[in-house]
Amino acid sequence: MLQTGNDEFKSHGTFLSPTPKVRSDILEGLAEEIIKYTAYPRDEQLEEVAKALTQLHPCLLEKATRIGYCGWKHYLKIKMMNFRTKLSRAGHPEVAINSLKNKRSGQQTPAANIKKPRKGDVNFCPNIRSGETRDSLEVERVALLTEVKKKKRDEAVIKEKMQRTFSLRRQEILQEPKISDFLNKWPALFDISEINLEFMRLTTVPLTSKFLGELDRLTNDLTKVFHNKGGAAGRKIRAVMERMDNSEDINVRRDCVLRCLSIYLSEDLDTLVEQYVVAEDLRQSVKPKPDVKR
Structure with a gap:
């Protein structure tokens, strides 16, 4: 349909008026691509996507708007909001942390204190690995705590367990715990070598x-x-x-x-x-x- 619409536009300058179903399919495809990079695209990023869409398919340009894609940007913004709702219900951690039930008292509104990756964050809120559960990782955390308290610590074991429990630790950090409480739960993270390794896990940069x-x-x-x-x-x-x-x-x-x-x-x-x-x-x-x- 889009190819036919583009041909008509080139030949006669005719704009395509997509049906709600076609428009929804286009937006769904765009949202699936955007989510590969971020669940919370900025306003200028949405505008770039809408612009690229109309450049690739000029038949989708809007006659009634100044730049020709304001409507697509608006529809895309709504589609991403709906997409995040679906992901949150499915338990996607990066989105679920911003659900109303996980917000602090007094911040239980959709736009309050949104947690999202900063520039350079690659593993902002990773999923718990297949075969693991929060309970199994909690067992690993307790074992890690025991290892850290030993006089002769096995650094290789500590490194392995810190790597294994990274997803659990990130989800806890994003809940903004008190530093004193977090220090008691994860004392190994406050070692210089582990600070470097944790930064590498988060950003893939030394x-x-x-x-x-x-x-x-x-x-x-x-x-x-x-x-x-x-x-x-x-x-x-x-x-x-x-x-x-x-x-x-x-x-x-x-x-x-x-x-x-x-x-x-x-x-x-x-x-x-x-x-x-x-x-x-x-x-x-x-x-x-x-x-x-x-």
Whole structure:
């Protein structure tokens, strides 16, 4: 039908007036493609899809609108809303987390506090793997908690269980729990190595190398910004910059840039890593003291 409509448009400039059934089929196909990328397309993304549709099938252009596809954009927006409702009823996790029953008290309206992937999120809210259930993953979480508390931890076991319970953990995170409660349930996640691995699971991008690479790329631009800072903060920055200028060590340069950035943003350098220092002190305090023979 669309091919015939396009031929008629090219020959006589005749626009196609699709029946409700044909229009619904077109929108359904578009929604199925959009959902492969995101369940919550932005307004400009819907406009791009509607524009592409009318470019591919000019017979679907709308005579009564300024740009020729306002109606298709509107219909597509409604179709995606209906599509999300179907997915939520089917238990699709990325959509189900935004159902009214899962919203906090006082936010139980459709548009309130919508949780959706940020740029770079690949595994925003993954499905629980086939053969697993929430109960089986909870058993794994408890076993993981036991392993973390051991004096001689098996890092390979911890890594395997953290990978296996990723879907359960992501669904819990999206419910925005208290950090203290989450720390008690998932203490392994607060280890530096697991932070890097969790970032990789979520985005498929290595955190440390990506961060340092971007920091090195922006160092020259940041340096120019730092040099223009005045006042007391500017004096502190210049003192740090002198250290950077006198060293060729890349690690020293990175340290200086981060310190200057903290000063520029009015962060207190003395408390910037306080939590890490406290954690290290706690580890030292719980180490068993050697027996001393008197």
